[in-house]
Amino acid sequence: MSMVADVDTSQIVAIATEVFAAMIDRETGHLSEGSSVLMTLSDPLYAWVELSTVPASRVQLTTDVDTAGDLTHAFLSMDEAEPVVGADVMDAFGEIANVFGGSIKALLPEHVQLTLPQVSRRSPSGSAAVRLNEALLAWHGRLLVISLWTI
Amino acid sequence: MRALVIDDSRTMRRVVADILGGLGFDISQSGNGREALDRLESGETFDLACIDWNMPVMDGLEFVVAVRARREWRDMTLIMVTTEGELGQVVRALAAGAHEYVIKPFTPDALASKLALLGLLPVGQPT
Numbered sequence: 001m002s003m004v005a006d007v008d009t010s011q012i013v014a015i016a017t018e019v020f021a022a023m024i025d026r027e028t029g030h031l032s033e034g035s036s037v038l039m040t041l042s043d044p045l046y047a048w049v050e051l052s053t054v055p056a057s058r059v060q061l062t063t064d065v066d067t068a069g070d071l072t073h074a075f076l077s078m079d080e081a082e083p084v085v086g087a088d089v090m091d092a093f094g095e096i097a098n099v100f101g102g103s104i105k106a107l108l109p110e111h112v113q114l115t116l117p118q119v120s121r122r123s124p125s126g127s128a129a130v131r132l133n134e135a136l137l138a139w140h141g142r143l144l145v146i147s148l149w150t151i
Numbered sequence: 152m153r154a155l156v157i158d159d160s161r162t163m164r165r166v167v168a169d170i171l172g173g174l175g176f177d178i179s180q181s182g183n184g185r186e187a188l189d190r191l192e193s194g195e196t197f198d199l200a201c202i203d204w205n206m207p208v209m210d211g212l213e214f215v216v217a218v219r220a221r222r223e224w225r226d227m228t229l230i231m232v233t234t235e236g237e238l239g240q241v242v243r244a245l246a247a248g249a250h251e252y253v254i255k256p257f258t259p260d261a262l263a264s265k266l267a268l269l270g271l272l273p274v275g276q277p278t
Contacts, residue, residue, distance in 0.1 A: 018256060019256045022256035022257060022258045022261075023166070023255070023256045023257070023258075026258070026259075072162070075162060075166070076162060076165055076166065077166075077169065088161075088162070091160055091161050091162045092160075092162040094160070095160040095162045095163055098160070098205075098234055098255075099234055099255045099256050101234065102233070102234020102235065102236055102254075102255060103234070103236070103256075105234070105236070105237070106236035106237055106254075111237055111239055111240070114205060114234065114235075116159070116205060116206075116207065
């Protein structure tokens, strides 16, 4: 089993809290565990990086396209009226996945390689992929799913 | 002071450039190590380079090694700004010639603190 399987939900939430406080919201309090809230994704966007564990693993973020746009706004400290273009959203959401992936990688006992991030409106899950863990988070009340997979 | 921000993510380039710009730096940007080297080889000079590690074409560590191999660029301060957080990677980068290391995620204050340690904050900037 992949070393990533040992990463538990509380560690995922702790990483998310740190990433959002440092780079997205620049303060705490806007991200919470959302498992007790009934939330769904209607227009999902997927961002992920893969780790060269044995077997290989994936760190994946999923949220709605609109939420990814607002994440981009916050990440880039953009003015309210400043438009966000699709390429900005893809790049910013991918970079958030990259930072998450790096933080997960830092928890592992051995050095592994991290791929460059990928972003798509299609789920990357192949038939052999197995979900190891998942954290349902609410960012400003909107669903963000962070999942760890073996692939 | 002139700073070069090297990252394949335009989001991160903008984030780092905004922080450095706010501290009084004059900013240029490159999308990978090769583009950055091309700038240096064309005669541009920088006091500081903030360098991502994982980039296509030429990664940040290769860029550091290439810069440190050239005497005429030795005055440029090199800071890795990267998700590569393991101690072994930090040691590799510092051994290759990076002066400092900032692990993503980071706050603007964290980057400013590194610059202050290196004596690179323009006069009048808070630490």
